[in-house]
Amino acid sequence: MIPVIVLTGYLGAGKTSLLNRLLTRPGTRVGVIINDIGKVNVDTGLITGQVDAAESIAGGCVCCLPDSGGLDELLEKLAQPRLRLDAIIVEASGAADPLNVDRLLRFGNAKGIRPGGIIDVVDAVEHRHTVDTAALAPARFTATSLVVVNKMDRIAPEHRQETLRQISARIRESNPSVAIVPTSHAALDPDLVFDVAQGEDPTDELPLAAASRAAHDHAAAPHARAVTVRCPAPADPGALLDLLESPPATVYRLKGHAKLRLANGERRYLVNMVGRSIHLSPARPGSDPADDALVAVGMNLDEHAATAALDTALAPATEPPTPRSLTRLERRVILSNNAQAPEAGKP
Ligand SMILES: [Zn+2]
Numbered sequence: 001m002i003p004v005i006v007l008t009g010y011l012g013a014g015k016t017s018l019l020n021r022l023l024t025r026p027g028t029r030v031g032v033i034i035n036d037i038g039k040v041n042v043d044t045g046l047i048t049g050q051v052d053a054a055e056s057i058a059g060g061c062v063c064c065l066p067d068s069g070g071l072d073e074l075l076e077k078l079a080q081p082r083l084r085l086d087a088i089i090v091e092a093s094g095a096a097d098p099l100n101v102d103r104l105l106r107f108g109n110a111k112g113i114r115p116g117g118i119i120d121v122v123d124a125v126e127h128r129h130t131v132d133t134a135a136l137a138p139a140r141f142t143a144t145s146l147v148v149v150n151k152m153d154r155i156a157p158e159h160r161q162e163t164l165r166q167i168s169a170r171i172r173e174s175n176p177s178v179a180i181v182p183t184s185h186a187a188l189d190p191d192l193v194f195d196v197a198q199g200e201d202p203t204d205e206l207p208l209a210a211a212s213r214a215a216h217d218h219a220a221a222p223h224a225r226a227v228t229v230r231c232p233a234p235a236d237p238g239a240l241l242d243l244l245e246s247p248p249a250t251v252y253r254l255k256g257h258a259k260l261r262l263a264n265g266e267r268r269y270l271v272n273m274v275g276r277s278i279h280l281s282p283a284r285p286g287s288d289p290a291d292d293a294l295v296a297v298g299m300n301l302d303e304h305a306a307t308a309a310l311d312t313a314l315a316p317a318t319e320p321p322t323p324r325s326l327t328r329l330e331r332r333v334i335l336s337n338n339a340q341a342p343e344a345g346k347p
């Protein structure tokens with residue numbers, strides 16, 4: 001199941017810059033769907049990064065168009081195994097509301113995809129004049145997994161911290177747990193958002209490729225950090241769900257394989273959590289149980305707290321799970337839209 005990452009944000013906040021930033025990792029195969037309100041898709045021409053498959057929805061906002069402008073069909077087209085994509089990014093129009101986009105994805109019919117988070121790009125300079133103008137904090141952030149507060153470089157250095165604090169406080173009025181990352185030139189580390197290819201440069205061309213990338217990197221992004229905890233023996237489903245439902249504050253993404261103890265026996269699951277959306281499915285075929293582990297990813301990750309939380313969640317179960325834990329697990333698997341795993345909770 002391929003993660004679908006949606007970029008939203010008011011016109012001019014930096015969605016296309018962010019998209020191009022996310023497309024800079026060689027070896028990672030990314031498909032994009034661009035939604036342009038105009039008849040002609042001008043935004044497609046602004047993509048400078050490496051795109052492995054591109055589609056567009058023109059003539060209106062994706063969440064307002066009849067039939068979502070064919071979004072489900074395009075997602076399924078890009079999810080075809082022969083394209084071997086690692087992620088699909090949807091750049092929504094400046095008019096799209098994250099709440100509507102979230103609903104489209106959760107109740108859509110496209111197969112082969114899972115939610116990869118909704119990233120809302122905010123213009124640090126214009127936010128209070130464009131998006132956040134009413135007495136109540138905008139509702140759009142309730143559906144957002146990550147807010148990128150962009151154009152920080154346009155704020156005088158002595159005011160940056162206070163501006164970020166004010167914008168963050170307003171956003172947290174509507175979504176206390178949302179991740180917020182400040183950027184300049186939309187320089188967000190792709191590692192935070194999806195799994196990027198590792199070992200990207202063959203050794204002999206490393207210096208040249210790295211130098212060419214560094215030259216383009218006029219505002220180097222702070223790096224996302226990660227911790228890994230192994231899962232050598234079946235863990236308790238309730239303990240894992242506790243982690244997924246209330247992860248440590250600095251964890252943006254959680255992924256990996258875990259063995260869970262069931263009423264009789266055990267079963268392995270593929271775990272993905274981004275923002276507040278949780279996806280549990282049967283272990284990927286061919287994955288090695290000896291490699292079972294969970295990885296937590298975040299900017300400014302509190303590595304100590306994350307490791308402790310993962311240790312607790314993956315501690316070998318000493319007793320069979322309670323019926324309540326099994327029911328929670330079963331519900332999560334069904335909510336994850338896994339037609340092929342109707343029997344979670346049974347051996
Ligand atoms: Zn719309």
